[in-house]
Amino acid sequence: MPMQLNVGDIVKLKKKHPCGGYDWEILRVGADFRIKCTTCERQIWLPRREVERRITKIVSHALSEQDDNDANN
């Protein structure tokens, strides 16, 4: 099932980065995603398939839809 992923989303990946961070910001979408570690700011390219496999959680959506649901965990 394809995930709805957009530039600006913050996602949590299964495997932790060497810096200790789990959260990544999506900088570019497409066949390959460009993502940035929000802890150390390192940027990497990863195929979309890999990104989808590694995501455990979408931390925040960039899209500001009009629903004012204030769910912070």
Ligand SMILES: [Zn+2]
């Ligand atoms: Zn990092």
